[in-house]
Amino acid sequence: MIxxxxxxxxxxxPEETREVRAITDTLRGVFERHGCGEVYTPALEYxxxxxxxxxxxxxxxxxxxxxxxxxxxxxxxxxVPIARVVATRYATSEPPLRFxxxxxxxxxxxxxxxxxxxxxxxxxxxxxxxxxxGTAEALTVLCHALDATGLKDYRIGLGDASLFPALxxxxxVPDSARTSLLxxxxxxxxxxxEQKLSEAGISGEAARLLIEVPQRRGGPEVLADTPxxxxxxxxxxxxxHELLEPAVAERVIFDLGLVRNIGYYTGAVFxxxxxxxxxxxxxGGRYDELVGRFGRSLPAVGFAxxxxxxxxxxxxxxxxxxxxxxxxxxxxxxxxxxxxxx
Amino acid sequence: VSATNGLTIAVPRGAxxxxxxxxxxxxxVETSELRSNDRKLLFQDIGVITMRPSDVPTYVEAGAADxxxxxxxxxxxxxxxxxxxxxxxxxxxxxxxxxxxxxxLASKDGPDPALAALRRLGVMRLATKYPRIAARHMEETxxxxxxxxxxxxxxxxxxxxxxxxxxxxxxTGTTLRENNLVIREEIVVCxxxxxxxxxxxxxxxxxxxxLLARLRELPEEARGxxxxxxxxxxxxx
Numbered sequence: 001m002i003x004x005x006x007x008x009x010x011x012x013x014p015e016e017t018r019e020v021r022a023i024t025d026t027l028r029g030v031f032e033r034h035g036c037g038e039v040y041t042p043a044l045e046y047x048x049x050x051x052x053x054x055x056x057x058x059x060x061x062x063x064x065x066x067x068x069x070x071x072x073x074x075x076x077x078x079x080v081p082i083a084r085v086v087a088t089r090y091a092t093s094e095p096p097l098r099f100x101x102x103x104x105x106x107x108x109x110x111x112x113x114x115x116x117x118x119x120x121x122x123x124x125x126x127x128x129x130x131x132x133x134g135t136a137e138a139l140t141v142l143c144h145a146l147d148a149t150g151l152k153d154y155r156i157g158l159g160d161a162s163l164f165p166a167l168x169x170x171x172x173v174p175d176s177a178r179t180s181l182l183x184x185x186x187x188x189x190x191x192x193x194e195q196k197l198s199e200a201g202i203s204g205e206a207a208r209l210l211i212e213v214p215q216r217r218g219g220p221e222v223l224a225d226t227p228x229x230x231x232x233x234x235x236x237x238x239x240x241h242e243l244l245e246p247a248v249a250e251r252v253i254f255d256l257g258l259v260r261n262i263g264y265y266t267g268a269v270f271x272x273x274x275x276x277x278x279x280x281x282x283x284g285g286r287y288d289e290l291v292g293r294f295g296r297s298l299p300a301v302g303f304a305x306x307x308x309x310x311x312x313x314x315x316x317x318x319x320x321x322x323x324x325x326x327x328x329x330x331x332x333x334x335x336x337x338x339x340x341x342x
Numbered sequence: 343v344s345a346t347n348g349l350t351i352a353v354p355r356g357a358x359x360x361x362x363x364x365x366x367x368x369x370x371v372e373t374s375e376l377r378s379n380d381r382k383l384l385f386q387d388i389g390v391i392t393m394r395p396s397d398v399p400t401y402v403e404a405g406a407a408d409x410x411x412x413x414x415x416x417x418x419x420x421x422x423x424x425x426x427x428x429x430x431x432x433x434x435x436x437x438x439x440x441x442x443x444x445x446x447l448a449s450k451d452g453p454d455p456a457l458a459a460l461r462r463l464g465v466m467r468l469a470t471k472y473p474r475i476a477a478r479h480m481e482e483t484x485x486x487x488x489x490x491x492x493x494x495x496x497x498x499x500x501x502x503x504x505x506x507x508x509x510x511x512x513x514t515g516t517t518l519r520e521n522n523l524v525i526r527e528e529i530v531v532c533x534x535x536x537x538x539x540x541x542x543x544x545x546x547x548x549x550x551x552x553l554l555a556r557l558r559e560l561p562e563e564a565r566g567x568x569x570x571x572x573x574x575x576x577x578x579x
Contacts, residue, residue, distance in 0.1 A: 278405025
């Protein structure tokens with residue numbers, strides 16, 4: 001008998017579990033060594049509680065009612081639940097607070113490789129850890145953790161969520177156009193960005209900057225000669241970079257167009273890339289206002305790794321055949337059976 | 343260094359093929375085999391893989407190709423309809439200008455049967471190869487439609503009375519006219535776009551930016567703006 005399971009979920013059998021367990025044990029060891037205590041929180045939360053955070057694209061997708069008619073959601077990340085825990089259970093504790101977690105989160109995504117609807121996330125949250133030191137600490141833990149798993153070729157894209165909004169504000173982009181421009185940048189639709197700028201009546205130097213600056217990415221040289229409007233964010237990034245040990249610093253690619261599709265980020269944001277996978281393995285950033293929304297105002301930073309994605313990247317590096325590494329098969333003089341026909 | 347900076351490019355077979363190959367040639371890519379051998383799919387020495395246009399975003403999203411060229415119609419059809427819904431996650435880097443077509447809503451000449459259906463029955467039936475673009479257009483204009491997805495010859499559907507209107511791509515309008523259909527609404531203009539994989543865009547930033555700069559420097563004709571319009575009936579591949 002074949003009994004189906006919902007799209008985007010799967011069963012994990014012993015052979016795979018052993019490999020996944022080896023990864024999570026390694027990560028846990030590194031997180032604990034950096035003083036991050038592991039927490040569990042309920043998979044189900046009150047919708048009204050999680051709604052305090054601006055989740056944007058990562059908002060909860062699954063809802064159920066309890067016996068009293070309250071709306072419950074399956075958590076879509078661990079950052080918001082931990083913000084709730086801090087405000088509730090650590091209301092008077094001396095910061096910084098350091099947590100780590102290994103937890104399944106649920107998202108209504110289109111299921112594809114490394115992107116299930118039930119995803120195992122491994123991450124840390126450093127609460128009461130202001131920029132730039134807190135950010136540098138998070139990046140350091142991130143790199144130590146990835147190094148410990150044996151991942152070799154990964155890079156960290158580092159940007160600042162406040163950069164593009166600051167640029168728009170200082171270039172007098174009308175309020176009405178800002179949200180839509182930012183949404184377009186989240187998709188990295190540079191053609192659409194150009195169109196929307198012209199629709200909003202923005203031209204000349206302002207338009208040029210709004211298109212050119214977010215496309216800058218590379219080594220520390222991209223922080224040179226940035227426009228004055230981006231000074232605050234760029235200074236912040238430079239400070240973080242100066243605090244990093246060399247092995248971590250050389251993993252960093254500055255990306256002035258990096259915007260994550262989660263709304264609560266306020267400052268530095270980062271994504272983890274590996275040539276063995278066509279999508280980011282994980283990411284994180286600063287969320288200095290989120291914990292305050294739950295009643296205790298503390299600057300914070302954290303990251304989450306998709307354990308399945310990390311597993312795929314490790315396996316890909318091992319075989320030397322990851323997505324971007326793939327050399328087409330040598331015998332692949334594949335001819336089209338019906339090339340170009342519909 | 344090769345003309346494509348060691349990048350792998352997904353090239354669409356079909357209506358956008360000639361414009362794309364012209365573009366590659368203008369960049370200095372050796373394209374004679376690409377032009378002459380229409381059964382080969384992998385051209386490893388020049389970093390090109392060929393496929394139908396609607397598969398280009400799939401290969402680029404997965405990282406099997408760093409860059410790709412496909413129509414905006416394909417990108418729109420595969421894009422997320424609502425925030426959080428999840429469409430193809432690729433970066434759109436450049437409007438290449440060629441392969442210009444318009445996505446239109448058309449119905450039979452004379453009194454608009456779609457309007458009549460909407461007035462009397464509250465819903466119009468609409469055939470298309472682009473069900474998501476059609477559904478979104480109807481939603482955004484506040485009308486109800488029953489979308490019928492067909493795989494080819496959309497014009498047939500209103501002629502047989504199966505539907506009152508169609509949503510399809512047209513360059514010159516010839517096929518529509520031949521089938522006694524008139525354009526009622528223009529939904530969106532579509533041209534060829536250059537797209538990139540999200541991770542390649544970071545890890546191969548300098549190679550991609552150098553290629554982009556060379557593309558932007560090309561004269562308009564070489565960028566395909568001078569190339570003929572996309573032939574009719576050759577759209578989604």
